[in-house]
Amino acid sequence: MLRRWSKAVTPISKFGSQSHLNFVKDVSRQTYAGVAPAPTIEDKPHRPVVNLDKMFWSKPCSLALPRDSPLRVEEPDYQGIKRLMLKLMLFYSKQSKSIRGANVVYQRIISQVDKPPIYEVFNLEKTFKTTFSLLVLHMWFCLRRLKQEGKEGVEFGQYLYEIYNHDVELRVSKAGVNLLLTKWMKELEKIFYGNIVAYDTAILLEAKPGDFSNVIWRNIFSEDGSSTPDAAASQSVQAMARYARPGSKLYDLNR
Numbered sequence: 001m002l003r004r005w006s007k008a009v010t011p012i013s014k015f016g017s018q019s020h021l022n023f024v025k026d027v028s029r030q031t032y033a034g035v036a037p038a039p040t041i042e043d044k045p046h047r048p049v050v051n052l053d054k055m056f057w058s059k060p061c062s063l064a065l066p067r068d069s070p071l072r073v074e075e076p077d078y079q080g081i082k083r084l085m086l087k088l089m090l091f092y093s094k095q096s097k098s099i100r101g102a103n104v105v106y107q108r109i110i111s112q113v114d115k116p117p118i119y120e121v122f123n124l125e126k127t128f129k130t131t132f133s134l135l136v137l138h139m140w141f142c143l144r145r146l147k148q149e150g151k152e153g154v155e156f157g158q159y160l161y162e163i164y165n166h167d168v169e170l171r172v173s174k175a176g177v178n179l180l181l182t183k184w185m186k187e188l189e190k191i192f193y194g195n196i197v198a199y200d201t202a203i204l205l206e207a208k209p210g211d212f213s214n215v216i217w218r219n220i221f222s223e224d225g226s227s228t229p230d231a232a233a234s235q236s237v238q239a240m241a242r243y244a245r246p247g248s249k250l251y252d253l254n255r
Helices: 010-015 017-028 080-088 094-113 117-121 128-147 151-174 181-202 211-221 234-244
Strands: none
Touching: 094 128, 094 151, 128 151, 128 181, 128 211, 151 181, 181 211, 211 234
16 A cells, blocks of 8 residues: 655646545544534633744754754664674664654654644644644655655655554544545545645746645645635635745744
8 A cells, every 4th residue: 555655746636635625524523623522611722822924934944953952862872782682683774773763753743743732823623634734744844855865865755654654544543434444545645645746846946926825725724625715814824834835944833
């Protein structure tokens, strides 16, 4: 079922998010947002006031974490007999290191996607559809950047994609979809590749200025398949386009 993410081609763009909107909505109905009782007015948390027009204007900066950052994950440096045994078990092989590294990157992705701040900042309801769409968007951030590293980056991206695919399968199963799981995963795979191609196309030099914002709207915000943002969501869509635009500063919304 797995495909190499680096071989996504333009014709698959017809499988963009809205072409499978009803499918994703079906999954959404079985998620937390679909089955949990609505909180009472007293239970609803107070959302901080966010001025989206003033957010995400910073200039590009390095994505490298400082050496003293608590977010850094260093390779374990075992010594003596333990290191020798691990070496014999290929713990320090290139593949093993890449898989561990891909796991670290993916944990950073889901820490951004699964926590409340991103939904609060962009005024999104947390459903299966929005969470999946945000997950795909953040995967695009990483895969696009890894492609720039040549063959090694593409290989690392494949490990990252396989971890993502396994996580999505667990999420679909957790949402209550146990029958025809393979079929549902194939549909989500089509949506994934369609979104990736749509984002790549929207940032080409020949793309129109509003193309990227419109893709963000269709893939993440739109509920009815419309191609351009409505007035109510326009501010949030523009802010997310700034947040997601290649070359933008990386923001941690959980801080």
